[in-house]
Amino acid sequence: MLMKETQANVLLDQIVDRLVQHPLVIANVAVWPAFAARLHRHFPQLLGELTLLYGQREDFPTFLEQLVSGAFCAWAERPIALRENDAVRESDPNWFQSEQMLGGVCYVDLHGGNLRGILAQIPYFKSLGLTYLHLMPLFRCPDGNSDGGYAVSNYREVNPALGTMQDLRLLAAALRQEGISLVLDFIFNHTSNEHVWAQRCLAGDPEYRDFYYLFPDRTLPDQYDRTLREIFPDQHAGGFSQLPDGRWVWSTFNTFQWDLNYSNPAVFKAMADEMLAIANIGVEFLRMDAVAFVWKRLGTDCENLPEAHTLIRAFSALVRIAAPSLLFKSEAIVHPDDVVKYISPQECQLSYNPLQMALLWNTLATREVNLLQQALEQRHALPAGTAWVNYVRSHDDIGWTFSDEDAAQFGIHGFDHRQFLNRYYVNRFPGSFARGVPFQDNPVTGDCRICGTSASLTGIEQGDPLAVSRILLLYSVVLSSGGIPLLYLGDEVGAVNDHGYKDDAAKADDSRWVHRAPYDTHGHASRNDLTTTAGQIYDGLRRMIAARKATPAFSGNALTGFRSGNPHVLGYQRGLPHQPMLVLANFSEHAQTVAAVVLSGQPAGARDLISGQTVPLHSDLKLAAYQVLWLDLRT
Ligand code: GLC
Numbered sequence: 001m002l003m004k005e006t007q008a009n010v011l012l013d014q015i016v017d018r019l020v021q022h023p024l025v026i027a028n029v030a031v032w033p034a035f036a037a038r039l040h041r042h043f044p045q046l047l048g049e050l051t052l053l054y055g056q057r058e059d060f061p062t063f064l065e066q067l068v069s070g071a072f073c074a075w076a077e078r079p080i081a082l083r084e085n086d087a088v089r090e091s092d093p094n095w096f097q098s099e100q101m102l103g104g105v106c107y108v109d110l111h112g113g114n115l116r117g118i119l120a121q122i123p124y125f126k127s128l129g130l131t132y133l134h135l136m137p138l139f140r141c142p143d144g145n146s147d148g149g150y151a152v153s154n155y156r157e158v159n160p161a162l163g164t165m166q167d168l169r170l171l172a173a174a175l176r177q178e179g180i181s182l183v184l185d186f187i188f189n190h191t192s193n194e195h196v197w198a199q200r201c202l203a204g205d206p207e208y209r210d211f212y213y214l215f216p217d218r219t220l221p222d223q224y225d226r227t228l229r230e231i232f233p234d235q236h237a238g239g240f241s242q243l244p245d246g247r248w249v250w251s252t253f254n255t256f257q258w259d260l261n262y263s264n265p266a267v268f269k270a271m272a273d274e275m276l277a278i279a280n281i282g283v284e285f286l287r288m289d290a291v292a293f294v295w296k297r298l299g300t301d302c303e304n305l306p307e308a309h310t311l312i313r314a315f316s317a318l319v320r321i322a323a324p325s326l327l328f329k330s331e332a333i334v335h336p337d338d339v340v341k342y343i344s345p346q347e348c349q350l351s352y353n354p355l356q357m358a359l360l361w362n363t364l365a366t367r368e369v370n371l372l373q374q375a376l377e378q379r380h381a382l383p384a385g386t387a388w389v390n391y392v393r394s395h396d397d398i399g400w401t402f403s404d405e406d407a408a409q410f411g412i413h414g415f416d417h418r419q420f421l422n423r424y425y426v427n428r429f430p431g432s433f434a435r436g437v438p439f440q441d442n443p444v445t446g447d448c449r450i451c452g453t454s455a456s457l458t459g460i461e462q463g464d465p466l467a468v469s470r471i472l473l474l475y476s477v478v479l480s481s482g483g484i485p486l487l488y489l490g491d492e493v494g495a496v497n498d499h500g501y502k503d504d505a506a507k508a509d510d511s512r513w514v515h516r517a518p519y520d521t522h523g524h525a526s527r528n529d530l531t532t533t534a535g536q537i538y539d540g541l542r543r544m545i546a547a548r549k550a551t552p553a554f555s556g557n558a559l560t561g562f563r564s565g566n567p568h569v570l571g572y573q574r575g576l577p578h579q580p581m582l583v584l585a586n587f588s589e590h591a592q593t594v595a596a597v598v599l600s601g602q603p604a605g606a607r608d609l610i611s612g613q614t615v616p617l618h619s620d621l622k623l624a625a626y627q628v629l630w631l632d633l634r635t
């Protein structure tokens with residue numbers, strides 16, 4: 001609901017009239033016109049969103065003016081190279097849909113020691129073909145447990161163990177030079193309890209009193225807890241933690257991660273300034289952390305509320321004005337109906353695809369493609385100008401976020417099936433190839449998620465001869481189904497679980513560390529030796545990456561399901577109608593056949609882009625155990 005255009009224009013004129021007299025604008029008059037043009041274009045959207053959140057407040061006009069003036073400050077400080085990049089990206093808004101895109105993600109300390117170590121790895125990233133590098137949280141955070149840096153104490157300072165702001169800026173520029181976009185988290189649902197805002201709030205500073213949700217007693221926490229889901233039940237029951245002085249603070253995740261109170265516009269303004277400062281480091285994608293939780297309302301589960309979307313769209317409008325090349329990636333690990341609601345050109349242009357991720361693992365366990373085929377056919381399509389980030393593994397646990405209603409269509413009972421998947425992946429199921437561990441096992445609700453590296457979950461840890469083809473199978477879908485494929489670095493050389501975290505008090509009670517393994521020196525040393533597991537995975541992945549990059553049909557997100565007629569063989573088409581491609585993937589450890597009749601209407605033969613072989617399609621088509629074909633139907 002946008003405010004009437006004329007009203008918006010009047011308001012904007014007033015703001016602009018005052019702003020142009022501001023010494024800051026006078027001192028930066030050369031960059032004003034570009035800013036003013038964007039401001040006029042995107043102000044109605046910004047105003048519309050913010051009116052929904054804060055429009056009733058008396059101080060709303062002042063707040064708006066401060067926000068716009070903060071945005072101009074950020075624009076004035078934006079380095080020239082980034083403003084040039086803004087222009088390049090704006091002239092090609094779908095640039096991130098290219099088949100050239102390939103993402104990688106790693107921890108700075110675990111992968112490179114520090115930021116300079118990451119800099120030194122750029123040649124390797126380039127040789128892999130990365131065009132997108134997500135560095136896990138790297139700002140100042142508490143010593144000891146910081147939830148892997150997801151508790152930020154200062155958004156303007158790099159964790160001293162990893163380097164300096166200057167190192168980070170240099171790294172961003174060096175990556176950009178090599179065609180690799182830097183991706184950082186925007187951890188805006190909460191800060192650490194050591195952030196200066198938290199400290200001032202605790203001390204009763206009136207300016208910060210309403211930055212967080214602090215309660216004198218259990219009255220309100222009890223009311224909220226009635227409808228909240230427990231996210232980290234191992235760390236604390238409910239959504240709140242008690243402070244040493246007896247008060248209670250909202251902490252969805254760990255006790256030291258305090259949720260920000262966005263019903264207070266000062267919080268929006270403060271985080272907007274932090275966001276634009278992060279953008280000016282040279283970040284091209286912000287991973288919007290924990291989006292589902294950012295707005296609260298009593299009597300609800302405080303997840304995915306409409307205001308959460310409004311809030312993100314307001315941040316996004318501000319970005320269009322002051323850092324236009326920046327894009328948002330949503331991290332919503334929730335029901336698939338809710339995941340898609342964050343994805344639009346005005347909100348998050350990208351999103352993790354947790355459904356595809358979870359169903360890849362589901363399909364490996366069941367050998368039945370039903371749920372994954374259904375998801376690709378019914379839940380893959382996205383609005384124009386947006387794309388999925390498809391992935392096999394992340395730094396987080398795997399949660400079974402499929403829809404119970406979807407599963408019921410195949411007679412699968414959601415709760416029971418999740419129990420099966422948990423048992424299967426933590427090796428409590430006879431014959432399982434997986435060696436995962438449970439995460440946040442909740443005996444009260446029966447909920448549980450699982451952890452483990454891709455290698456350990458596919459059987460590499462136990463020397464299963466088929467494990468390499470399982471990993472390659474999973475990545476083949478991620479690399480060919482659309483959007484940006486994201487590689488968890490270490491997967492390419494088969495890094496296995498690392499139980500060493502149990503010896504570190506700061507990590508011991510968070511089993512996600514089992515799959516956040518340190519740089520696999522051994523795997524990397526043997527990655528060019530085809531007689532090793534690392535070498536076979538690396539070689540297989542590199543071939544698929546090369547084939548993806550040579551195939552424009554893999555750009556964009558459009559996908560059409562192809563029913564193989566075999567319950568173990570997944571099928572879909574890309575590049576329709578001009579560059580038709582057919583992907584067939586056998587999720588069983590036995591050879592499978594796709595009957596000739598299913599393939600009638602296709603050419604007599606097609607080239608498989610992975611093996612380079614021509615495959616006849618006029619007779620029954622045999623796929624070996626876990627085999628994948630990327631068939632170019634133009635041949
Ligand atoms: C996100 C991160 C996760 C973290 C949580 C709290 O979900 O991926 O690692 O624990 O946010 O910030």
Ligand code: GLC
Binds near residue numbers: 334397
């Ligand atoms: C929950 C949250 C998700 C977070 C994860 C961390 O699944 O929904 O945001 O990444 O916990 O374990």
